[in-house]
Amino acid sequence: MRVYLDNNATTIVDPHVFEAMEPFFVQKYGNPNSLHQFASDTHKPLKEAMQKIYAGINASNEDSVVITSCATESNNWVLKSIYFEYILTGRKNHIIISEVEHPSIIATAKFLESKGCKVTYLPINNEGIVEAHTVRDFLTDKTALVSIMWVNNETGAIFPIEEIGEICAAKGVLFHTDAVQAIGKVSVNVQKANIDYLTMSAHKFHGPKGVGALYMKKGKELTPLLHGGAQMNGLRSGTLNVAGIVGMGKAMEQAIDALDFEMSEVKELRDRLEDALLEIPDTFVVTPRTKRSPNTILISFRGIEGESMLWDLNRAGIAASTGSACASEDLESNPVMEAIGAEADLAHTAIRFSLSRYTTGEEIDYTIEVVKNAVNRLRTISSSYAYAPEGHESKL
Amino acid sequence: MGIDSLIGGTIWDEYSQKVCELMNNPQNMGEITQEQADAMGAKLIVADFGAESCGDAVRLYWAVDPKTDVILESKFKSFGCGTAIASSDTMASLCKGKTVDEAIKITNIDVEKAMRDTPDVPAVPAQKMHCSVMAYDVIKKAASLYKGVDIASFENEIIVCECARVSLSTLREVIRLNDLTTIEQITDYTKAGAFCKSCIRPGGHEAKDIYLVDLLAEYEKEKLGKLADSGYDAPFAQMTIVQRLKSVDKVIDENIRQMLVMDGGNIEILDIKENGSHFDIYIRYLGACSGCASSSTGTLFAIESILKDKLDQNIRVIPI
Structure with missing residues (x-):
């Protein structure tokens, strides 16, 4: 059995999305900016897709939702353009982010820091949440931008x-x-929440990879990051990713339709998995369920290093994660575990399970069984639970 | 950089078959209890190394024959990734049947080699070499407990890169002998820094007393010490032509000109030209110097050697 529980890394493309994209590869492959029928064939589907994307976040028609290549581009765009407009010109000198932002925010902020921008990294509390008052505490007259993620990955x-x-x-x-x-x-x-800029990425909600977007409130349009042929009204040049945009529109429509399902059925499966895993002794979950998105669990199994747990899960066909996929190549502990001040012993033991509307009850039951077996096997190997003779002073 | 570096593979793809098998089914995993050791007539040694908070920890059990110092049985328990478990298992295997003194000689490199499927393909990816170091350290810890001595007594030199076991003295020597100026060069010459990268600069997986960047800075400073006389921070080879002329003039002013003037002569710098790897400095003798016999022998030699010493070894002085 193959079970995919790494949906915060990426998701399966919804078959309806795939179907909607297909005509734009070998039939309607025109460049939307050209002056001929091949181009015109793409205009209506593109407009419809854009309307779905606008509707999905309740953007007004006067706002700009600019399609980018990924969330990393969108995040880079915001920080770097703010730097060009406000910091480099000396009008402001400071931005605020949280210490648990995605690397595309943190690494960009660090880069700007090296160029003279002041950066405040807001802490999270022991539930893993950035408290709003901390933003107020660190705002100054020289603060140009606050960038805080909506849901932690x-x-x-x-x-x-x-x-x-x-x-x-x-x-x-x-x-x-x-x-x-x-x-x-x-x-x-976006209107209810006083948001000036918002980043999104299609492949996190069953759309294709390689398409992201940046919402910009009317009048708050940023200096372009990519200059060129003035596509997207000059805000973001580059030939439009027609199939990608159509796919993102369809995926957004499906995601909004499925929101109730996500908050009921997906949440129920997540809770079932979490309840069962918490029955295993010495396991810990970060952030109370009521303050968490319906699909995610970050759980620690004492005495089991994260990668070895992934190894056993993978052998049984189950995909999960120890941290963000970007970080899986290095040896460091989970940054969120460090930030919430979890016991040092648990820093390397966190495993993330992230579900989707494609996850089934059968998959969850299978996962529970596999995790229980893996915990038994790996704790037998683990030095944390190892015999020591009388008088042995443990150094572990 | 380059094609292989652009799309990262998974580290698991680089594990040898042996590493995978040992992770799935470790052979020496387990404990030796006091009772079991007593039954063998052996001394029980239990050694810990690493810490769960660092991501790797191992407990090694030895049953040692007190009469012969032979390790009769060797078992481990480990908190860590697949490589850590497989390395601990291999290490425990390698200890069996050896005397404690022989076991101390087992290094992390021996452990890694023992896990290879084919002799010339590494058993683990570079960044995981670090995990085998702990297997080496815990042997020393066990031996120190058995012998009742300090663990430091087994190490007679300072190791900067533990993954490749490269010592401080080796690094200092290789850097100077080959005039190395980059981390990549050090790695090419010595393998130091090729694995977990902790020894390259602060901020890596493990804190160190001395880093490769410190060694480069130390050597750079040493070279710059020579150059301080030029009045510029940059080495002679990196100066602009104007800076070169000025620095040569400065060195001559401070070290040579006075003596020539006392003898009623002087020199003038005409030009500096790069000639292959050399810097040819064209000079003209003035006053009494112009006819002096020593101007093409002793004096010339003195001028050239001072400029070489203060600025660059590749300087040649050519009188016109």
């Missing part, structure tokens, strides 16, 4: 975006949120 923790949006609006500071893990999992409404 590791824990699924939902951050108080509406509250943070209000604080920023009251102070007249620009507010960006990386909503990559929020779309299709929680209700996202």
Whole structure:
């Protein structure tokens, strides 16, 4: 049996999405910017897709939702353009992010820091959540931007975006949120939440890889990151990814339709998995369920190093994660575990299970069985549970 | 950089078959209890190394024959990834039947080699070599407990890169002998820094007392010490032509000109030209120097050697 429980890394493309994209490869392959029928064939489907994307986040028609190549591009765009417009010109000198943002925010902020921008990395509390008042505490007259993710990719923790949006609006500071893990999992409404910029990525909600978007509120349009042939009204040049945009539109429509299902059925499966895993002694979950997106669990099994757990899961056909996929090549511990101040012994033991609307009850039952066996086997090997003779002073 | 570096593979693809088999089914996993050791007439040694908070920990059990110092039985328990478990298992295997003194000689490199499927393909990817180091350290710990001595007494030199076991003295020597200026060069010459990369600079997986960047900085400083006389921070080879002329003039001013003037002469710098790997400095003798016999022998030699010493070994002085 193959079970995919790594949906915060990427998701299966919804068959309807795939079907919607297909005509734009070998039939309607025109460049939308050309002057002929091949181009015109793409215009209506593109407009419809854009309307679905706008509707999905309740953007007004006056706002700009610019299609990018990925969330990393969108996040880079916001931070770097703010740097060009506000920091480099000396009008402001400071941005605020959280210490658990995605690497595309953290690494970009660090880069800007090396260029003279001041960066505040807001802490998370022991539930893994950025508290809104901390934003207020660190805002200064020189703060150009606050960028806080909507839902954390590791824990699924939902951050108080509406509250943070209000604080920023009251102070007249620009507010960006990386909503990559929020779309299709929680209700996202840019107008209700005082958001100036919002990042999303199609492949996290059953759309294709290689398509992201950046929402920009009317009047808050950023300096382009990519200059060129003035596509997307000059905001983001580059030949339009027609199939990708159509796919993203369809995926957004499906995700919004499935939101109730996500919050009921997917959540129920997640809770079933979590309840069963918590029956295993010495296991710990980060962030209370009520403050988490419906599909995610970050759980620690004492005495079992994360990669060895992934090994046993993978042998049984189950895909999970020890952290963000970007980090799986290095040897470091889970950054969120460190940030919440979890016991040091648990820093290397976190495993993330992330479900989707394609996850079945049968898959969850199978996963529970496999995890229980893996815990037994790996704890037998583990030095944490090993015999020591009388008088042996453990150094582990 | 290059094609192989652009799309990262999974580290698991680089594990040898042996590593995978040992991870799935470790052969020496387990414990030796006091009772079991007593039954063998052996001394029980239980050694710990690493820490769960660091991501790797191992407990090694030895039953040692007190009369012959032979390790009769060797078992392990490990907290860590697949490589850590497989390395601990291999290490425990290698200890069996050896005397404690022989076991101390087992290095992490021996452990890694023992896990290879074919002699010239590494058993684990470079960044996982680090996991085998712990297997080596825990042997020393066990031996120190058995012998009742300090663990430091087994190490007679400072190791900078533990994965490749490259010592401080080797690194210092190789850097100077080959005039190495980059981390990549050090790695090419010595393999230091090729594995877990902790020894390259602070901020890696493990904190170190000394890093490769420190050694490069130390050597660079040593070279710059020579160059301080030029009045510029950059080495002679990296200076602009104007800087080169000025620095040569400065060195001559401070070290040579005075003596020539006392003898009623002087020199003038005409030009500096790069000639292959050499810097040819064209000079003209003035006043009394112009007819002096020593101007093409002793004086010339003195000028050239001072400029070489202060600025660059590849300087040649050519009088016109």
